[in-house]
Amino acid sequence: MHEWALAEAVVVTAIKTAKEHSFREVTDIEIQLGQLQQIDKDVFAFAVEKALKSQRLLFKETKVHFHDEEAVFQCRNCGREWTFEDNKKKLSTTESEAIHFVPEVAHAYMGCPDCQSTDFEILKGRGVSVSSITGERDD
Amino acid sequence: MDPRVNIIDKRLEKVKKVVAVSGGKGGIGKSTFAAILALTLSKRGHNVGLLDLDFWGPSAHVILGAEKVLPEEKEGIIPPDIHNLKFMTIMYYTADKALTIRKAAFENAVLELLSVVQWGALDYLIMDMPPGIGDPTLDVIRLMKKVRFCVIAAQSQVVMETVIKTLNTLIELKISITGVVQNMKMNERSVREQIERLHVPFLGEIEFDAGLEEAMGNPDDLLQTGFAKAIDRSIAGKLENF
Numbered sequence: 597m598h599e600w601a602l603a604e605a606v607v608v609t610a611i612k613t614a615k616e617h618s619f620r621e622v623t624d625i626e627i628q629l630g631q632l633q634q635i636d637k638d639v640f641a642f643a644v645e646k647a648l649k650s651q652r653l654l655f656k657e658t659k660v661h662f663h664d665e666e667a668v669f670q671c672r673n674c675g676r677e678w679t680f681e682d683n684k685k686k687l688s689t690t691e692s693e694a695i696h697f698v699p700e701v702a703h704a705y706m707g708c709p710d711c712q713s714t715d716f717e718i719l720k721g722r723g724v725s726v727s728s729i730t731g732e733r734d735d
Numbered sequence: 736m737d738p739r740v741n742i743i744d745k746r747l748e749k750v751k752k753v754v755a756v757s758g759g760k761g762g763i764g765k766s767t768f769a770a771i772l773a774l775t776l777s778k779r780g781h782n783v784g785l786l787d788l789d790f791w792g793p794s795a796h797v798i799l800g801a802e803k804v805l806p807e808e809k810e811g812i813i814p815p816d817i818h819n820l821k822f823m824t825i826m827y828y829t830a831d832k833a834l835t836i837r838k839a840a841f842e843n844a845v846l847e848l849l850s851v852v853q854w855g856a857l858d859y860l861i862m863d864m865p866p867g868i869g870d871p872t873l874d875v876i877r878l879m880k881k882v883r884f885c886v887i888a889a890q891s892q893v894v895m896e897t898v899i900k901t902l903n904t905l906i907e908l909k910i911s912i913t914g915v916v917q918n919m920k921m922n923e924r925s926v927r928e929q930i931e932r933l934h935v936p937f938l939g940e941i942e943f944d945a946g947l948e949e950a951m952g953n954p955d956d957l958l959q960t961g962f963a964k965a966i967d968r969s970i971a972g973k974l975e976n977f
């Protein structure tokens with residue numbers, strides 16, 4: 597599962613942030629899961645918990661929060677906005693899986709519902725991002 | 736926060752040299768050189784990875800004949816083994832579809848690949864770059880601190896115009912340049928002097944090779960071409976010593 601590689605990236609980011617802010621402990625990590633990447637939340641959550649064990653003290657009581665983010669697109673050609681729900685049903689398993697690995701390949705398989713243009717912008721909900729890392733300082 | 740930028744160094748931790756094969760223009764042999772250089776270095780006993788970053792016109796899979804393979808998924812993405820190369824391309828995910836993406840999306844896709852692909856220990860990671868020195872090149876420079884550039888030139892004045900610009904930009908950005916290769920040489924005119932005037936190493940010359948097209952798609956045949964012999968004879972050793 598490549599969710600593990602992304603989980604590791606999240607934890608490395610938390611360690612880096614903790615260092616930058618001199619956190620003794622990280623209390624909360626807020627993670628956004630963009631719908632387009634179709635991350636397996638259970639696998640991902642499990643992988644994040646596992647990766648947090650690399651720094652037992654820093655992450656002793658860390659709570660990890662996941663937030664689903666709807667994917668929204670906008671056509672650069674005609675301006676139409678639409679959501680991933682509108683495209684999802686039309687994708688084959690192989691296509692969905694490809695988007696899961698590299699969300700940008702959505703441009704190869706999806707288009708604007710009005711004008712069919714593949715020149716669109718992913719306004720939100722692309723993939724994994726960290727919205728905040730909270731911690732307690734040493735003083 | 737984008738967690739991906741923080742993991743790239745770790746993913747490339749065991750990669751000794753990262754070489755981006757670049758050049759001002761399209762059609763001057765960047766992809767051919769990147770693929771045959773990777774095969775040659777591997778034949779010389781090194782662990783080599785090849786990453787096709789020309790998302791708008793990927794071609795390394797055609798050169799290598801790597802049409803029906805897919806990466807393995809295992810705590811990341813493991814590039815398939817093609818003739819002893821760890822080979823990664825966006826083609827695995829786009830199949831025969833064209834990818835219409837803008838520059839910002841390119842950056843996102845490169846970030847994604849660099850953060851999930853597990854290269855393991857490599858002596859060389861060779862990257863086939865899109866033409867020019869636009870955003871993709873700047874992204875690679877920003878994301879991969881180890882990167883050094885190998886620039887493909889040809890004797891045409893039109894090509895040299897952009898090659899010199901590319902080199903000057905890299906010099907200004909203080910990016911390491913392994914050197915310049917003159918491809919498709921057809922007469923005695925060498926660009927060596929023009930290159931050395933910029934204090935950039937001239938790595939060698941590759942003649943126009945009429946037998947190249949025949950060998951496309953077959954790594955064993957590619958290694959027998961004059962193109963490959965020129966790399967093995969005068970260029971690979973210099974890259975090994977850089």
Ligand SMILES: Nc1ncnc2c1ncn2[C@@H]1O[C@H](COP(=O)(O)OP(=O)(O)O)[C@@H](O)[C@H]1O
Nearest residue numbers: 761762763764765766767919941942943944947
């Ligand atoms: N030295 C050479 N002799 C003959 N043909 C060559 C040589 N170098 C490249 N070519 C051919 O030129 C074409 C463009 O090469 P390619 O590697 O795709 O260029 P780029 O990646 O710079 O766009 C290909 O068909 C390739 O086989």
Ligand SMILES: [Mg+2]
Nearest residue numbers: 765766789794
């Ligand atoms: Mg090319």
Ligand SMILES: [Zn+2]
Nearest residue numbers: 671674708711
């Ligand atoms: Zn449209």
